[in-house]
Amino acid sequence: MTSEPAIPPLSDPGGVIDAWSDLVLFADLSGMVRAVQGQPLAYLPDSARVGLPFWRALGLKVRSLEEALVRYPVLTIHDVACAGGRNFLLRVIPLAVEVARPGGFVIVATDNRPMENLCQTFEERLEDNISALSDSIALFNALFDTAKDPTILADTSGVVLSANVAAGARLGQPAPDLAGCDVDSLLAPGSRRTVRQAMDSLGRGGVWTGRVEGADGSGGEYPAEATVRRIRLTGYSLFQLILHDLSRQAELRADLRDQKAEVEKMNIALMRVIKTVEEDRREMRQALTSQVRQQMLPALERIAKAEAADVREGYRAVIEERLADLAGDQGSPGPDMVQDAALYRLSPREMEVCQLIQLGRTGAEIAGLLNLSFETIQTHRKNIRRKLGLRGSRTSLYAYLRHKPPLS
Numbered sequence: 001m002t003s004e005p006a007i008p009p010l011s012d013p014g015g016v017i018d019a020w021s022d023l024v025l026f027a028d029l030s031g032m033v034r035a036v037q038g039q040p041l042a043y044l045p046d047s048a049r050v051g052l053p054f055w056r057a058l059g060l061k062v063r064s065l066e067e068a069l070v071r072y073p074v075l076t077i078h079d080v081a082c083a084g085g086r087n088f089l090l091r092v093i094p095l096a097v098e099v100a101r102p103g104g105f106v107i108v109a110t111d112n113r114p115m116e117n118l119c120q121t122f123e124e125r126l127e128d129n130i131s132a133l134s135d136s137i138a139l140f141n142a143l144f145d146t147a148k149d150p151t152i153l154a155d156t157s158g159v160v161l162s163a164n165v166a167a168g169a170r171l172g173q174p175a176p177d178l179a180g181c182d183v184d185s186l187l188a189p190g191s192r193r194t195v196r197q198a199m200d201s202l203g204r205g206g207v208w209t210g211r212v213e214g215a216d217g218s219g220g221e222y223p224a225e226a227t228v229r230r231i232r233l234t235g236y237s238l239f240q241l242i243l244h245d246l247s248r249q250a251e252l253r254a255d256l257r258d259q260k261a262e263v264e265k266m267n268i269a270l271m272r273v274i275k276t277v278e279e280d281r282r283e284m285r286q287a288l289t290s291q292v293r294q295q296m297l298p299a300l301e302r303i304a305k306a307e308a309a310d311v312r313e314g315y316r317a318v319i320e321e322r323l324a325d326l327a328g329d330q331g332s333p334g335p336d337m338v339q340d341a342a343l344y345r346l347s348p349r350e351m352e353v354c355q356l357i358q359l360g361r362t363g364a365e366i367a368g369l370l371n372l373s374f375e376t377i378q379t380h381r382k383n384i385r386r387k388l389g390l391r392g393s394r395t396s397l398y399a400y401l402r403h404k405p406p407l408s
Contacts, residue, residue: 023047025107027054031065034104041111043086054107058090068092074105079112087112145175150186150214150243158183158196161238170243172217183241188213188221195226199239202230214243222247280347345387353380358401 026035031053040048046057054060055068059082062068069092072078078090089110097103144151150167152160160181167186168175178185184192191212198208207229214224223246231238346354349370356366363381367374385391390400 023109023111025054025057025109027105027107029103029105031055031068031105033057041088041109043082043084047109054105058088058107058109060090080109147242149245152178152183152186152241154183154239154241156199156237156239158199158239160185167243170214170216183239186215186241186243187226188215191226195228195241198226198228199230202228202239204230204232204237206230211246212243214245223249276347276349346384350380350384350387353377354384354397354401357381357397358404358406360398 023038023041024036025033026037027033033050033052033054036048036050041058044057044059046052046059049057053065055062055065058080060068060072060080062071072080072090072092074092074094076091079087080090081087089108089112091108091110093106093108095104095106144162144164147164148166150164150170152163152167154160160178160183163175163178165175168178171178171185183195187195191214194210194212198210202208207227209225209227212224212226213221214226215221225244225246227240227242227244229240229242231240352370353366356369361369363374363377366372367377370377381397384397385393388400390397
């Protein structure tokens, strides 16, 4: 028998065989191993032995080439189990005479352990990534759903993909029902064009903020600050729209304007009161000066000209009487006299109120006669009681004024 020439080893461009640590056996037409390339399988001691049939070298449980080719058809990948729970992948490739003149077989045995380890590593990493993704989605949903401002995610055509609870509450419908609606449904007609232009102008990661009018479920509108953010994902983009309600701020500004106007009115009223008091003081000073000139000075001149003591005494008594009249005092200064003198401290308006009270008019009647509000009359009554020293006393103004000379 002539020995068949050895089959030359195949080249391995790119180092693919070495990268996977494949064991490559080159066998003749009878299945006898003539050459070996690659790393032997550690758990098969004869795997790289030349001169053995390849099925015996690899521990295959067959007894001939014919049986081996029946059990392990060519050009097919087979998973071969070995002792100790180890396994490898087997591929039997027939060689055409155009490749190797005598023909033969190339048997590739690939150790599964590195591939199994790699798959296990990929599975672990994939599981970790899936867990991280699930956690991220759960966190996003928690932040998205609990946001106080209406928030939606929309595609580039403006179709709502998802909406939070606040957006649904603002439009008066469940948040899931907003999916598929147009983003314009959240905006007043006058603001839709503005938001659409902002969406079209934003680049990747861009943010736009502006004042708009939002829409609610009742058909009303509310002032809002809109924030549009373009989110670039793999292969496509999304838009996030947040509408921050500014209604409360507008109410606060209106309240501040009203308070400012009220303070200005109070300042004007206070200036009028001060002016009235000054006028009353000026009138009282003028009246006192007039009485002194008309009554006191002539008496003093007569005293100076009178020679008799009884005449001077008479004039002195007249002067004392006039002084008592000016002070509202006809004798010793008792409580009633002090209160009588206090009447001269009342303003003209307060004096008018006293005159009507003395005539027995009620608070409502006085308000109608003086064309004032009932609350204003009550304020005048309070000020009159304070000036007359009646605050804290059970004596009514009517009872007090009834015993006084007519004020009219």
